[in-house]
Amino acid sequence: MNGRASPSNRATNSDLVLRSLSFGYIGLLIVLPIIAMVARSLEGGLAALWADMTLPPAIYSLKLTISTALIMVAINVVTGTATAWVLVRYSFPGKNLMNALIDLPFAMPTIVTGIMLVAVYGPRSMIGGFFQRYGYEIMFNKPGIILALMFVTFPFVVRAVQPVLIEMDKDMEEAARTLGASSVTIFLRVVIPSLLPSILTGAALSFSRALGEFGSIIMVAGNIPFKTQVASVYIYGEIESYNPQGALGLSVVLLLFSFVTLMVINVLQYWSRRHEKS
Amino acid sequence: MKRADIVKTLLLVLVTGWFLVLIMVPVFGIMQEAIKFGLANVLSSLMTPHARHAFLLTFWITVAAVVINSIFGIILAVVLVKQNFKGKLFIEGLLDLPFAVSPVVAGFMFIILFGPQGLIGSWFEGQGIKIIYALPGMIIATLFVTLPFVAREVMPVLRESGLEQEEAAYVLGASRWQAFWRVTLPSVKWGLIYGVTLTVARAIGEFGAVIVVSGNIINRTQTVPLHIHQEFTDFNYGGAYSAALLLAVISFTLLITLQTIYRRTDRV
Amino acid sequence: MGIQVKDISKYFGKFCAVDNVSFEVAEGELVALLGPSGSGKSTILRIIAGLEIPDSGEVFITGRDVTTLTAQQRKVGFVFQHYALFKHMTVQKNIAFGLEIQKRPKKKIAEKVDELLNLVKLQGYEKHYPAQLSGGQRQRVALARTLATEPAVLLLDEPFGSLDLKVRQNLAAWLKELHVKLHITSVFVTHDQSEAIEISDKIVVINRGKVEQVGNAHGVYEYPESRFVASFIGQVNVIDAFVQGSKIVIKDTSIAMDNKGSDTPDGSEIVLLVRPEDIMLQENPGLNALPCRIKQIHYRGSFYELDIELGEILIKAIENKNSFMKDNWNEDRPVFIEFKKYKVFDIREGHGAVREQLRQLGYIE
Numbered sequence: 053m054n055g056r057a058s059p060s061n062r063a064t065n066s067d068l069v070l071r072s073l074s075f076g077y078i079g080l081l082i083v084l085p086i087i088a089m090v091a092r093s094l095e096g097g098l099a100a101l102w103a104d105m106t107l108p109p110a111i112y113s114l115k116l117t118i119s120t121a122l123i124m125v126a127i128n129v130v131t132g133t134a135t136a137w138v139l140v141r142y143s144f145p146g147k148n149l150m151n152a153l154i155d156l157p158f159a160m161p162t163i164v165t166g167i168m169l170v171a172v173y174g175p176r177s178m179i180g181g182f183f184q185r186y187g188y189e190i191m192f193n194k195p196g197i198i199l200a201l202m203f204v205t206f207p208f209v210v211r212a213v214q215p216v217l218i219e220m221d222k223d224m225e226e227a228a229r230t231l232g233a234s235s236v237t238i239f240l241r242v243v244i245p246s247l248l249p250s251i252l253t254g255a256a257l258s259f260s261r262a263l264g265e266f267g268s269i270i271m272v273a274g275n276i277p278f279k280t281q282v283a284s285v286y287i288y289g290e291i292e293s294y295n296p297q298g299a300l301g302l303s304v305v306l307l308l309f310s311f312v313t314l315m316v317i318n319v320l321q322y323w324s325r326r327h328e329k330s
Numbered sequence: 331m332k333r334a335d336i337v338k339t340l341l342l343v344l345v346t347g348w349f350l351v352l353i354m355v356p357v358f359g360i361m362q363e364a365i366k367f368g369l370a371n372v373l374s375s376l377m378t379p380h381a382r383h384a385f386l387l388t389f390w391i392t393v394a395a396v397v398i399n400s401i402f403g404i405i406l407a408v409v410l411v412k413q414n415f416k417g418k419l420f421i422e423g424l425l426d427l428p429f430a431v432s433p434v435v436a437g438f439m440f441i442i443l444f445g446p447q448g449l450i451g452s453w454f455e456g457q458g459i460k461i462i463y464a465l466p467g468m469i470i471a472t473l474f475v476t477l478p479f480v481a482r483e484v485m486p487v488l489r490e491s492g493l494e495q496e497e498a499a500y501v502l503g504a505s506r507w508q509a510f511w512r513v514t515l516p517s518v519k520w521g522l523i524y525g526v527t528l529t530v531a532r533a534i535g536e537f538g539a540v541i542v543v544s545g546n547i548i549n550r551t552q553t554v555p556l557h558i559h560q561e562f563t564d565f566n567y568g569g570a571y572s573a574a575l576l577l578a579v580i581s582f583t584l585l586i587t588l589q590t591i592y593r594r595t596d597r598v
Numbered sequence: 599m600g601i602q603v604k605d606i607s608k609y610f611g612k613f614c615a616v617d618n619v620s621f622e623v624a625e626g627e628l629v630a631l632l633g634p635s636g637s638g639k640s641t642i643l644r645i646i647a648g649l650e651i652p653d654s655g656e657v658f659i660t661g662r663d664v665t666t667l668t669a670q671q672r673k674v675g676f677v678f679q680h681y682a683l684f685k686h687m688t689v690q691k692n693i694a695f696g697l698e699i700q701k702r703p704k705k706k707i708a709e710k711v712d713e714l715l716n717l718v719k720l721q722g723y724e725k726h727y728p729a730q731l732s733g734g735q736r737q738r739v740a741l742a743r744t745l746a747t748e749p750a751v752l753l754l755d756e757p758f759g760s761l762d763l764k765v766r767q768n769l770a771a772w773l774k775e776l777h778v779k780l781h782i783t784s785v786f787v788t789h790d791q792s793e794a795i796e797i798s799d800k801i802v803v804i805n806r807g808k809v810e811q812v813g814n815a816h817g818v819y820e821y822p823e824s825r826f827v828a829s830f831i832g833q834v835n836v837i838d839a840f841v842q843g844s845k846i847v848i849k850d851t852s853i854a855m856d857n858k859g860s861d862t863p864d865g866s867e868i869v870l871l872v873r874p875e876d877i878m879l880q881e882n883p884g885l886n887a888l889p890c891r892i893k894q895i896h897y898r899g900s901f902y903e904l905d906i907e908l909g910e911i912l913i914k915a916i917e918n919k920n921s922f923m924k925d926n927w928n929e930d931r932p933v934f935i936e937f938k939k940y941k942v943f944d945i946r947e948g949h950g951a952v953r954e955q956l957r958q959l960g961y962i963e
Contacts, residue, residue: 067409070405070409071409073405074406074421075421082427082474083424084443085439085442085443086439088439134345137341152589153354155585156353159584161534161555162535162538163555163558163559164577167360167562168357169356171571206352260429263432264430264433264538266538267433271559284433284538287438288542296438300438303434307431310427310431313430494678494682495683495685497669497678498682498684499695500670501649502699502744503747504695504699512695516686517684519686
């Protein structure tokens with residue numbers, strides 16, 4: 053029964069007006085800018101674009117971005133799932149408060165995150181100073197980047213796994229127990245497979261966010277080419293140096309990544325919905 | 331069974347420990363820095379001319395983003411839920427794009443499109459209107475990053491109860507506008523409020539897209555996040571921490587608001 | 599006057615939901631649109647209401663042609679299956695909605711709301727919200743809201759569909775009472791034939807978008823005009839047989855009975871439809887007594903249900919609790935049965951499809 057949209061089935065005038073407004077808004081804010089960027093990047097020809105994309109500092113920044121993102125995702129998958137598990141299955145004093153605060157990184161401006169991390173882990177701070185004495189610099193280094201990424205993406209895996217865990221029937225686990233399985237086995241062979249789609253969704257969301265993260269990283273990592281410059285900071289640098297052509301190549305690459313991760317996330321969500329139905 | 335208890339306690343300690351270290355320590359760190367700076371200094375650094383200008387700018391941009399994206403967010407929600415047309419799924423997919431795009435790339439896209447040499451920008455340039463490196467550009471960038479919130483929060487609520495109630499209103503004699511205003515809109519009230527709160531949080535804190543699009547001109551195009559960045563790079567750490575603390579407090583308040591609303595949405 | 603529906607058809611894409619449907623509802627009548635799910639009955643109701651526009655045909659309400667009018671303009675009353683109450687408004691505001699749209703004076707609105715709350719027996723619930731009410735109470739509020747604008751015609755879409763059995767029965771009876779009191783022309787859609795039989799003046803049986811039969815409860819039950827109607831309304835046994843001269847022979851057996859009043863040609867395969875309550879048990883063989891065996895006797899509270907083996911098939915019979923001497927008839931005992939009443943349908947008219955439909959409706963295995 054899908055003719056129920058309005059008192060008459062054919063689209064009325066006001067329906068069409070609303071539809072045009074929607075198209076127009078999305079077109080102006082999303083579609084047109086992307087087309088403009090891609091068109092501008094191709095202006096000099098594909099060869100020039102490729103040359104821009106493959107400049108050594110650009111490639112280095114991309115590699116750094118991806119590697120730090122992957123490390124962060126690996127850590128977040130474990131800590132996020134564990135956190136979701138604890139929040140759903142256990143009760144303890146302060147649980148509600150902690151549950152509410154999980155979303156703090158979502159609400160916090162990225163620049164404030166950056167400042168907070170520098171305040172706590174920077175060279176002049178207690179913790180940072182301590183590590184510095186032993187030659188480890190947290191800030192302005194890879195660990196700093198990963199730390200910032202972990203903070204900013206912390207809620208993704210937790211919030212993706214939580215609702216699935218809540219819905220999950222304990223029956224499966226209890227059945228496995230009666231069949232003689234140990235807790236570890238149950239966890240690995242019953243729980244994790246059921247949670248897999250949601251964990252992957254959380255991972256994909258974290259990864260996508262990490263690729264583009266800017267505000268917190270520019271604080272903690274500075275801007276040293278070939279050392280701590282992630283892709284977004286490289287692009288910013290090129291724009292500020294009045295070299296937009298240099299920025300275009302990497303921007304287009306990041307845009308491509310955005311589209312791909314978006315599709316992957318959609319597929320994952322479709323898959324997890326089908327899982328639920330069975 | 332004792333072993334299970336040990337495992338459970340261990341897990342609990344590890345998880346809460348991780349949470350405290352990762353999330354709470356930085357939050358306390360900034361409070362500590364602000365206290366070290368001294369309350370009087372915090373307040374006076376928030377009253378400087380460029381701080382005040384930044385607050386004003388952030389305020390107006392946020393208001394614009396909330397108003398425009400609420401209106402268009404509701405329109406998008408209504409169109410995507412009630413109408414059927416070719417390309418509907420495509421539009422829905424595009425709605426998520428602002429979440430996936432890096433803010434710097436977003437800002438860059440708008441410079442290309444609305445800058446003096448851009449397709450749209452060049453026409454405005456001819457009229458003497460500056461979009462990029464000026465307020466309009468900053469508003470547009472903020473609209474982009476906050477676009478999905480209202481639409482995405484209103485859509486599920488509309489899907490669930492909105493349609494049948496609307497038909498009931500029609501049969502009782504209401505015109506389309508009356509039905510929308512008196513029945514549809516109130517029925518999505520909480521979804522709308524939740525979406526607006528998310529929009530405010532994001533608009534206040536947006537950094538990457540705005541710094542690129544605005545040109546970061548002191549006293550002209552610096553919002554509060556940009557102001558914080560400026561203070562920090564000028565080594566005015568006290569000023570930076572003060573403004574950061576303020577934003578942190580506001581974000582925290584918004585977070586609590588969201589949590590309270592979230593529990594309400596189940597009831598209505 | 600009342601409602602007239604003439605040759606309406608409705609397509610959703612290529613699917614024909616309503617196929618040339620025509621019927622009339624006299625003024626003041628309470629009519630049931632009865633059919634299985636997916637038969638198109640809700641679509642027909644929505645077409646009358648103006649919530650769907652038909653691809654062809656006309657709709658007349660109280661004499662005027664409303665085919666091209668929108669729901670807003672038709673001034674009908676419509677009660678939705680899931681009530682569609684305005685969740686963010688109190689009971690009072692819900693009921694007053696239609697009157698506020700009409701811009702009636704506040705005092706009059708308050709009076710009318712009070713009157714209706716009394717009518718549906720929900721006095722004192724004015725300030726309640728729908729979430730605080732039970733299913734049955736919500737349905738009564740929906741009804742009150744619809745009646746507030748004094749529509750000429752009342753349309754109800756599976757009004758009791760989502761309620762418990764007891765609540766459903768009470769509400770159905772109450773609706774009938776209300777109808778007798780207010781005498782408003784009403785059409786309601788249901789898939790529950792006992793509900794239709796119980797309260798309606800007239801039943802329109804719908805199947806696959808077409809009208810199968812129109813008649814009152816008695817007529818539709820006792821004199822079904824198609825095998826669909828016969829099997830959809832009430833319980834029925836479906837027995838394969840064929841015609842041999844003046845006799846009907848049960849398939850794969852040599853059991854025969856007189857062919858009374860069926861004019862199907864000799865040799866044709868037929869289907870015999872017998873209601874469980876029309877099967878009579880006898881001890882002795884007789885002219886049309888068919889030999890069979892009682893396999894099992896089930897106690898059902900207000901009656902006995904018997905599983906009877908007739909040749910190779912199992913049929914069901916129902917015996918009245920008081921008149922059935924259970925001790926005389928024990929299980930696994932050979933008996934004779936006679937069909938007090940039965941209906942014959944020619945198999946050439948798509949027997950396979952009927953069997954399939956009966957299977958889907960749960961009447962046969």
